[in-house]
Amino acid sequence: MGKPIISFSNVVKRYDDDETILKSVSFDIEEGKFYTLLGPSGCGKTTILRIIAGFSEATEGDVFFEGKRINDIPANQRQVNTVFQDYALFPHMNVFDNVAFGLKIKKMPKKEIETKVKEALRLVQLGGYENREISEMSGGQRQRVAIARAIVNEPKVLLLDEPLSALDLKLRTDMQYELRELQQRLGITFIFVTHDQEEALAMSDEIFVMNKGKIVQSGTPVDIYDEPINHFVADFVGESNIVNGTMIEDNLVEFVGKQFECVDGGMRKNEAVEIVIRPEDLSLTSIENGKLSVRVNTQLFRGVHYEIICYDEQENEWMVHSTRKAVEGSQIGLSFEPEDIHVMRFNESEEDFDARLESYEE
Structure with missing residues (x-):
């Protein structure tokens, strides 16, 4: 890992009513990457953003920027800018004046302001919109104005607090591509807050999955999706089939x-575990060729696949994503490969999970 641009060390945030929002949170943010804080409402995502921005103070612990403690540095002296959920644009100002606002506060020369604003608008593909009124802009355009206003100040870190949540599905998808491309073009660090796991998987270099004031797992989108550390992550990130099981021995x-062959190990023999199989890893087949025999209950057409709900003999529910259509009420087989089975220990920490994988691979 490179030198972190932002570090949290055992940060706690507690309010006057004694409600603890963040519980000893520690992490490092590398320069030039796209990070996402992912989790349900109230888990502490926006609180982390506010502490980084200087809008809120940590109750305990330390926050570092490029190795320097910034707990007491005011917001206007930090090299970060924030794009808020509602964009916080000034409706009485046109696009140029909105983007130039921070530069004018700094009393920058007029010619330099003009150059910087035009460059920022070009970067967000709004060149020529300088005189457009905010009321005349679409939702996606307003979001880009808010981003231009943030990047015109040349921050080292851009904080984005659920900026896509108010957009319709098509526009939200388009803006995901634009934001990712913009981050790569600018080369600055983005920290993005969302509760939408598809957004997080699509855009991020690294994801921090949060629950109840803690980071429960961090890693690349592939790591988070393919190797969820516990029931919460497996259930929250993507669709999952989760059933109880027993780890007989390594790979079984x-x-x-x-009993099924798998690729997991490093656990105690006959240890109680949870099993995860993603819906797209299950294939419809005949009862004779299936590893599981299930009864088809319902199915919905989702455009790219059918979402099929089945039940086995023990009444465990199985969701299948398939391009093949099933017959409701029929008995069919489900097939899967050993590498499609992911085994999770109960209450395993991320540190223990990483250590187990390392020891098992050795």
Whole structure:
């Protein structure tokens, strides 16, 4: 890992009513990457953003920027800018004046302001919109104005607090591509807050999954999706089939009354575990060729696939994503490969998870 631009060390945030929002949170943010804080409402994502920006103070712990403690540095002296959920644009100002606002506060020369504003608008593909009124802009355009206003100050870190949540689905998807491309073009650090796991998977270099004031797992989108550390992550990030099982020994697991080969290990023999199989990893087949025999209950057409809900003999629910259509009420087989089975220990920390993987791989 390179030298971090932002570090949290055992940061706690507690309010006057004694409600603890952040519980000893520690992490490092590398320069020039796209990070996402992902989790349900109230888990502490926006609180982290506010502490980085200087809008809120940590109750305990330290915050560092490029190795320097910034707990007492006021917001206007930090090299970060924030794009808020509602964009916070000034409706009585046109696009140019909105983007130039911070530069004018700094009393920058008029010619330099003009050059910087035009460059910022060019970067967000709004060149020529300088005189447009905010009321005349679409939702996506307003979001880009807010980003231009933030990047015109040349921050080292850009904080984005659920900036896509008010957009419709098509525009939100388009803006995901634009934001990712913009971050790569600018080369500055983006820290993005969302509760939308698809957004997080699509845009991020690194994801911090949060729950109840803690970071429960961090890693690349592929790590988070393919190797969820616990029930919460597996259930929150993507669709999952989760059932109880027993780890017989390395590479052999038992669930729904049968034993299956898998690729996991490093656990105790006959340890109680949870099993995850993603819906797209299950294939429809005949009962004779299936590893599981299930009854088709319902199915919905989702455009790119059918979402099929099935039940096995023990009444465990199985969701299948398939391009093939099933017959409701029929008995079919489900097939999967050993590498499609992901085994999770109960209450395993991320540190223990990483250590187990390292020891098992050795």
